[in-house]
Amino acid sequence: MEKTDVELLFEQIDNITETVQHYENETYLDSLVLTLEIMFYQNPLDGIDEQLKEKLQSLINDFNVKEYETTQIRKALQLAILKGMKGATQQQHLMTPETVALFVGYLAGKLTGGKEKIRMFDPASGTGNLLMAVWEQLENVGAVYASEVDTTLIKLAVMNANLQKREVEFFHQDSLRPFLLDPVDLVISDLPVGYYPDDISANDYELKADEGYSYSHHLFIEQSINYTVPGGYLIFVIPEFLFDSDQSDKLHAYLQEKAHIVGVLQLPETAFKSEKNRKSILILQKKGSNTSAVRQPLLVQVPSFKNTKAMNDILAQMNSWFSTNINL
Structure with a gap:
């Protein structure tokens, strides 16, 4: 062949x-x-x-x-x-599956299609693959920013961008520390999951743990909302257990105050190596003076990406939902 x-x-x-x-x-x-x-x-x-x-x-x-x-x-x-x-044991060293990255790109296009020259940011960019895959599907990108603390991963991301002739401003830093960055229109990120060891920095967050270490995935959500314009969108690849953990009540209350939940899409188990790695996609809109909650959030159980007919049916339903609920 x-x-x-x-x-x-x-x-x-x-x-x-x-x-x-x-x-x-x-x-x-x-x-x-x-x-x-x-x-x-x-x-x-x-x-x-x-x-x-x-x-x-x-x-x-x-x-x-x-x-x-x-x-x-x-x-x-x-x-x-x-x-x-291969064989990397650290969760943050696992790449977002291609099918999931393409799905995030589809959602980003639906949410920002009517806007010109959007500014996009991935606060946990890893090798930059999610960012690049989403960018490929958008025609209205103005400026792109990415942050990554791991030295090898950010070097790979920079070369990834250079070889694709993509202009990205990279921050090589702990993404839960402050950025020299104006708020953006769109945040996309495959959230790093785990505990955040820096208690002093965590202290600045509303979502810090009452006792013990804070969850980095919660802090990343808060940090991302801080760097999003009012009315801007955030698309996160989240762990399946995000809303079932011991600190989830606090997260619920925080999101209710700061954002509208636009949708939750449960991804197929087949997209991940094992059930414990299974993820969903969470779509948020940062609250602003001109925003309002969607009447019916987009709640979807995504079929196997290999099941073309079921996938086409779901996409048709989602396209219909977007045309009714998102005013671009």
Whole structure:
């Protein structure tokens, strides 16, 4: 069977990465960062082993990444990153599944379609794949911002953006600390799940725990709302248990005060590796002087993405809901 352009590009990226990994004795992901820099500048970087330099020169002479389309580059990089993350135990090192990222993009388009030059922000951007996948589906993006605390992940995100010729302003920081950022029209994020160890910073949040560590996923919601314009939208990929945890009463009360719940979409179990990783999508609108609650929030049980007929039925129902409930 003939290989697709995405598969061919992935093989070339993988080949260079494994060569770098062999010589530099680094992890696959750190070697991938170097590979993407070499591909972007189209020559081996200074300060690396001469033998490696020669080998890399012959490898990059064989192809030019700029001949590929943006989507092909993103998908090939996604395959390489997934390979590097295989066996990663940290939840924040798991990538948002492609089908879920495309679904978030669809929702973002429905919520912001009538607006011009929106400003978009992902406060937990990881390698930037969710951000790029959503951006591909929007035609009205003005400025894009992303934040990530992990050094390797943000380097991958920067190279991801560069190779796709996307202009993103990155913040390399703890995303629960203050930003030098004006509020945006749209926040999208696959929420990092767990406890936030910095009690001093957590103290500034309404959603801090009454005792013990606060939940970082709760604080991320509050932080995101803080950096959203009144009337702006937020689309979160959330853990299934978000509203069932021991601190969920506080979260409910906070959301009731600050936002309108536009919808909750339960994603199919088949989109995730195991039931405990299962996620939903939460859509919020930040309250403002001209906003009002939707009459009937969008509550959807999303079928398996492989079930085309059921998927088309759900999309038709959702399109109808958006045309009735969201005034653009």
